Amino acid sequence: MAMTDEAKAARSRAALLAGQSADLAPAVEGWLNRLAHERRLSPKTLDAYARDLTLVINRLALHLGERPTLAQMGALAPADVRALLASRRADGVSPRTLVRLMAAARSFGRHLEREGLGKVGALAAVRTPKLKRSLPKPVSVSDAKALADPETRVGEDRAPWVLARDAAVLALLYGCGLRVSEALGLTRAAMPEPGKGDQITVTGKGNKTRMVPLLPQVARAVADYAALCPYQLEAEKPLFRGARGGPLSPRIVQAAVASMRGALGLPDTATPHALRHSFATHLLAAGGEIRAIQELLGHASLSTTQVYTAVDAARLMEAYRAAHPRA
Structure with a gap:
């Protein structure tokens, strides 16, 4: 155990x-x-x-x-x-x-x-070594959607409820910007049924809680998993279960994403946490306000969130170099 x-x-x-x-x-x-x-x-x-x-x-x-x-x-x-x-x-x-x-x-x-x-x-x-701050490596919108789609793994020899479970977890990472530990820490009572709630309360680092909007697609993905899960999902017990009924391990989520990387042609940087990066980067690219994104991610410091502005600027420069006739 x-x-x-x-x-x-x-x-x-x-x-x-x-x-x-x-x-x-x-x-x-x-x-x-x-x-x-x-x-x-x-x-x-x-x-x-x-x-x-x-x-x-x-x-x-x-x-x-x-x-x-x-x-x-x-x-x-x-x-x-x-x-x-x-x-x-x-x-x-x-x-x-x-x-x-x-x-x-x-x-x-x-x-x-x-x-x-x-x-x-x-x-x-005594000075400590200086670290080169690496930028988060999000995946594209289409790849993020594919990672959270149970149809991506339809050919695998896995029980349907397992595929639905993994898809629901990944949908929470990309659709709500959760950390893996936050998604796996959710109880059944914390997740409203589709159409009966549009936000969830998440417990993040330092036991700090925050409210996060819940997209209808994400609520449906969780409901599909709950309907297929062979174990009784008690209100105050972990929502996501492993094969033997215990709390789902983060390693299982990591393995699920690793199994999809080859099929989707994604690099090793496409991890479960990259979906959280994608959530922030895609919101920012669509005009999201940086302080609102900070609240959604549960960052204590705005400087932590501001790294995503550099990611967005880097993508703009890549597009410029690729498309401008004189670049």
Whole structure:
């Protein structure tokens, strides 16, 4: 049985706390509590933070020759932090991973300073690698529609309810701009019957909720799946079920899209999350207002949404170069 995000977060938390010195462990626990309750990080994000800080502290222990204490954390020099980063580079990790590790370490350092437990100035003194921000890679309107059409997979040896289920999930990703985790987190009660509601409440990152318009086509796709599903869909239980009746795994959704890429001639960048990118890009291209799109996507910062303006501008330039006689 697949481990839930909550279980993974609990396991990472226990591993992180178990490996610390006597005075550092309470500080780490306080930091994790703050991330969970004040910043309202999702279990998945909390799991990632805990794993990253575990790795940072374990590498510092190797460098220092013992498990670091609060005093040793405060006494770290920039050279110590550079040695940690160099050891990870030697392991072949990507610059993005190094940035993520430093983000966890700096978050913990800010917590120590806020609680009056010390100041880890070395973390701020060392520069992290600069990342080239890649643009989202949406698929075309026709390809997005094809991915969410059960007829695309009609030749596969799959039960009709499974094809309808996968199509309904993908319809939610493209038609409502949901993250995969948001779609799979929906309950049966959250989804109105066709013609009886035009919006749904979605729980996103940090347990923040938002209202999202529900297109009639998407409501029909979900209703078709519900009618075919062989399992009883209780009101407060997960709407989408796996082959054995348990909650549907994101990996199954990823596998469904992968199986369609070849038939549709799509690149590897055509993933379930690319449908969310497509939702935003196609809305923007049709004249959608950037702040409205931010609300629909559930982005906390407008700068996160603004990356889609660059995607739209890049497509315009491609069209210009391809069509203008003097381009």
